Amino acid sequence: MAETPHHTLFEDTQGLLVGSALCGFGIHILASAGLVTGQTAGLAVLLSYATGLSFGAIFFVINLPFYWLAYRHLGRAFTVKTFAAVVLVSGFAEFAARLVQIMPAHPAVAAVLFGTVTGAGLLAIFRHRASLGGVGILAFYLQERMGWRAGWVQLGFDLVLFACALALxxxxxxLWSLLGAVILNTIIGINHRRDRYIAT
Structure with missing residues (x-):
């Protein structure tokens, strides 16, 4: 039986950098249109709207409790790479908010751009055995252990979060935010499969 191929340190580094940059830029597109996303990032966006605090700081803090699950069940390498990805996305989102001005023609445009850009970014992060923390850790764990598609797990959580978003x-x-989440999670659900992508 052929040995499972492994990513090199350089491959992991570029994958996390590119994926995190795409996700950070996608979050900026989303926030520029006053929309929200799902998962832990969506919770951070909602809290930033409600409190006025920066997305990057909130996103970093609320992910901290989930690292225990990652370390215990998915290993030290996964946890370290996930921590790095969360820090990078927080930083990229802050830089994008300061350096790039976006004025979407319509919330639907922002939703579609967010879903495609961030979906591609998350796909890169997942394929280098990392996540963006929170629900992403749980979704990755369930896919690895139970065979449940990570994209579909995240979409289920997103539906609950969007119901809560109606209060703000x-x-x-x-509804436009939901469109972005559906596009994002469909990209993950279709393209991230452990029976097809086997590098670790």
Whole structure:
């Protein structure tokens, strides 16, 4: 039986950098249109709207409790890479907010751009055995151990989060946000399969 191929340190580094940059830019597109996403990032966006605090700081802090699950069940390498990805996305999102001005023509445009850009970014991060913490850790764990598709697990959580978002956002904003989440998680659900992508 052929040995499972492994990513080199350089391959992991570029994968996490590119994936995190795409995700950070996607979050900036989303926030520029006043939309919200799902998972832990969505919770951070909602809290930033409610408190006025920066997304990057909130996203970093609320991910801290999930590292225990990652370390215990998915290993030290996964935990370290996930921590690095969370720090990078937090930083890229902050830089994008300061350096790039975005004025979407319509919330639907922002939702589609967010879903495709961030979906590609998360795909790169997942394929280098990392996540963006929080629900991503749980989704990755369930895919590895139970065979459940990570994208579908995340979409289920997102539906609950969007129901809560109705307390802070107008219904049309929540619906456009849901479109972005569906695109993102469909990209993950279709393209991230452990029976097809076997490098570790």
């Amino acid at each position: 956002l107008a219904p049309d904003k929540v």
